[in-house]
Amino acid sequence: MKFIPHQYQEYATERILDTPYIALLLEMGLGKTVSTLTAIDKLLNDYFDAERVLVIAPLRVAEDTWAREVGKWDHLQHLRIAKVLGSAEQRRRALRAEADIWVINRENVEWIVSEYGSKWPFDTVVIDESSSFKNPQAKRFKALRRVRPMIKRVVELTGTPAPNSLMDLWPQIYLLDQGERLGKTITGFRDRYFTPGARSGHVVYEWKQKQEAEQRIYESIADVVVSMKAADWLDLPERIDRKVPVKLNGQARELYKKMERDLLLPYADADVVANTAAVLSNKLLQMASGAVYDEDRGVKLIHDAKLDALEDIIEAAQGKPVMVFYNFKHSLSRIQERFPQARILRKGKDGNEDIRAWNNDEIPLMLLHPKSAGHGLNLQESSCQTVVWYDQNWSLEEDQQANARVHRQGQTRRIVVLRLVAEGTMDEEVVEALERKATGQESLMQAVKARIERVKAG
Template sequence: MGAVRTREQLRDYQQECVDFLSRTPRAAIFATMGSGKSAISLTHIVDMKREFMISRVLVLSTKRIIRMVWPTEPGEWQHTKHISVSPITGTPAERVAALNAPADIHAINFENLEWLVQYYGDDWPFDMLVVDESSAFKSHDSNRFKALIGGKVNGTKTKPTIRYPGVLDKIRRIVLLTGTPSPKGLLDLWAQIYLLDRGARLGRNITAYRNRWFDYNPYTMGWKPKPHAQADIEARISDICRVIESYDGMPEVTYNKVFVDFPPKVRDAYEEFQEEKLLELKDVEITAAHAAALTNKLLQFSNGAVYDDDRNVHHIHDLKLDALEEIIEQACGKSVLVSYAYQHDLARLKKRFPKSVVLDDNPKTERDWNAGKIPLLIGHPKSCGHGLNLQAGGNIIVWFGLTWSLELYLQMNARLARSGQKERVIIHHLLAPGTIDERVLSVLADREVTQSTILANIKALIADRLIHNK
């Protein structure tokens, strides 16, 4: 973790959004991934708590984000580091314990929202709601939407019919966060805006919304926006929404850490694997060859699979694949460039995402990417060297596996972060906390990747292990 930032280091657009939220009890911030939406929300929460405008805050997001992002984000800022976050996960008993734990913010994943509404019934205690990725509420017919606004959820053979009374009117302040409010079109907006104004701007129900701004096509069985629809809709919701615009010239770049949480068995296996490899080097003079072999093994483990001495692949986990899938879902149709490190990474990526395309030296691949025809492009940093222009095709890079090579790291990032890029570039790093991943990223950030640096890191790992074992 770098130095703790001060409130004065918020970007101008972030502070403007904080001011906007203070004036607008129910509002949406539409901003790209990595643009600092969490910092905006946390600053707003601090302000509201200081002014006694709110008492209990609930954050809704994905399971990984509520476990790995929200609990750590307050510590990044001087003015929010005192904020405590209690993730509501696990068994029902564990969730109840997390709810009862004293905290400034309680955070729950979308899938457990229905359970939470049923648990509290008429005694709903949260007077502020932050929906981190509000496109999860784009469907007006989803159970989670009905749980908030009230409505009937039909039962199945194994589940009874439920009629939710609705908790929306008990929540005084609502903040919606997303970079893709309408991933598949304007129809996706209605349910999200309804959470803010109960239909005052876009219609009291989805039928009214469709009839006013869309035409039905009986041949495609779909709804097409009328010519004036987008401008009209945007004007109607502009008072409760803020959009963080893209940038001209050289793009701004946001570096984002996406943590994957090893479950206990995997964590124990990593520790055992690391100790075994480190102890092999305890009594020898450590050379570059030793360092390369060790770090390769540890990096492979973090990615999810390891080669043995005969080049057989041993699968360990799919946590980074799961995190990548979540990033792709949140991109909502935007193309994503993925950097991999090992051939078994590529094989597992292709298996999980069979429609992905591997970057090669065929000019057509570059043209198709820049034309928006490739949703997921997978490349090795060595295949993404100078002269490859990919900035027209997307603005999101995901480092599935890291490299010690600063040159390769910078070259890969520069494929999108270059002149002509029309949007902020988001560079995600998939990291397993407490593993070699964090050491590599720290070295890359310091711009000091040398053989001596790598050796020093290996020696530090051995020293840490020996101290731990005393």
């Protein structure tokens, strides 16, 4: 296929060529992969300013997206891709292959750094979905940090650079400029732009932005960051977001309240630590969706209200495909039991066949987990107009990425995103948190604490 770049794609390519290290904060659907590959091709074959290029990506993207994009566009088909995936021996064989670009999944960053040590051979590194390097304590960040001085060019790609807070920016910017703009340490960055909030002893659970911190941070990194929003460039059809209230029957409500009281009240006189908050939130979200795991990993059924609501939605779609996001395995199995026509997105080559079948309207009901459907999937060619969140999910990043599998460049139909929200449950807290764009552990902590207060008051 002949590549006729949009203006923003030309701009993104030029910025990569002109800037030794740069972050492209391109929202989903703006074609960041082809823009980056076009720049890499020029660096390799026109400018002779790159010799060995490493791409670090989520596993599914590493398996499929980069090679597929090379094969799709006429001007890129001469590029040779080696996939550094599989067993250690398969990865070593791929590293020895004659190639222009080596693609590895982010879980093996530590391995490849230890494999080469001081003989690091890649002069250019692309970090696809750089927000996965937002934790400065993570092994993948520390490994890449060690070899960063040996890398001449770095390109970071993401649509959600700070899914939880501006604190997420420091590690990503450090991998670009080695601390030149936001400081050499996360501690220094924190002290400069944040003040400690809630704490337990010496442990700070919450950091609050100082006045004008956001503006100062963005001014500091403006020369190495390009931010583009899809709404500014793409004439996408309308996306409508709606909550579908799901009413629980009396027995289900009583079971939920009992679980809520029994789990929460023992902690009413003490601070709720993150791990405990996560367990409590998870149990309540499971119950809101209709079932819950017991201590032996058995499933206790609570209600079928969400299954009934999903059945109504599928019927209203009048034969058009419906995409459903689930978060719990028991939700998946219960949906599959109720709707035998449902298909899950498989891995590897089978998954590629599922994508083809979906885009050709051969799958009436696609079930996806947001973690496996987040990056690099193009599912917008089907006639699907209905996306359903069966289980609610705290992660803003996963939510945005998952919805963008359908609502992205190439989509010609209006998309309706429906969230099944069990009334009077933790579902409501999650949806409110997403709407406030304040997700992650902090929102989880505050939501659970607020619910404790309500239970105490009642």
